[in-house]
Amino acid sequence: MSHGVQPPASTSPSAFTVLIPARLASTRLPNKPLADIAGLPMVVRVAQRAQQSKAERVVVAADDELILQACQQHGVQALLTDKDHASGSDRLAQACAQLGLQGDDIVVNVQGDEPLMDPALIDEVAALLSAHTDASMGTAAHAIASQADYLNPNVVKVVLDARNMAHYFSRAPIPWSRDQSDLAWWHEEQMAPAVRSASAGFAPLRHVGIYSYRAGFLRQFPQLPPAPTEAVEALEQLRALWHGHRIAVHIAATAPGPGVDTPEDLEKVRAIVALQGQAH
DSSP states (O other): OOTSSSOOOOOOHHHOEEEEEEOOOSSSSTTGGOOOTEEEEHHHHHHHHHHTTSSSSEEEESSSHHHHHHHTTTOOOEEOOEEEEESSHHHHHHHHHHHHHHHTOEEOOOOOOOOOOOOHHHHHHHHHHHHTTTTEEEEEEEEEEOOOHOOOOTTTTEEEOOBEEEEESSSSSSSSSTTTTTTTOOOOHHHHHHHHHHHGGGOEEEEEEEEEEHHHHHHHHHHHHSOOHHHHHTHHHHHHTTTTEEEEEEOOSOOOOOSSSSHHHHHHHHHHHHHHHOOO
8 A cells, every 4th residue: 555645535524623822932933923924923824824724713822912912903813821831732722621612523723833724734634533533633744755854853754554544653764664774765866756656655754733633632632641752752642642542644645835933934934925925
């Protein structure tokens, strides 16, 4: 079987809510949610992209009044959460409680630094939980197209089973060929056809940081003990796997637009948005 070649047929998502966690403090880019992108704060751009999905509602879960005010100025629903949450999932759990979401209500977590997020990908990730009733979470991945990305520890990889459920996430290059560990099996000139052709074999997958949850699970998740694998890899989703929860994965045909972690990333996204504006 060749993962990453033939995406599974889409299932229309049930009703779902998009939550966008937004934290004002950022080491590499201060006040990141409020960074200007073509006249709008970044978090507002993220929300506007999410509003183009099939979500019933889009809500920003903010940690500061300044983010709340920016959202209100542009007609984006937002609520205030605690400043001292250890992770984004803790912030989302509090937002679920404030919104009264529970049980099998579906929530999609769109990161507040993804102003180019494809609304169709949001729908696909939401639909995973309708298609896989045994999954507590859904996420996305796409075929890796360069050896540099495959070897880069900042590029998170995922290995799936026959049903496109996650086996494991890692910063290491997985899967790894035992008999050809010098990477001779994967030459740059062979990569593009390899990830498109079903006859080419297994395509390593890059994890995309968008998640869907059942709200009942999301509210319980912060209380689960952290997993040893989570501590080693610094990947919070490994906690769910450690405790026996299933994570369904949608295989996207293409990589999503770049997110914003650094000032350099911000300039790239500003340039892309400027070009999109000229195209219209």
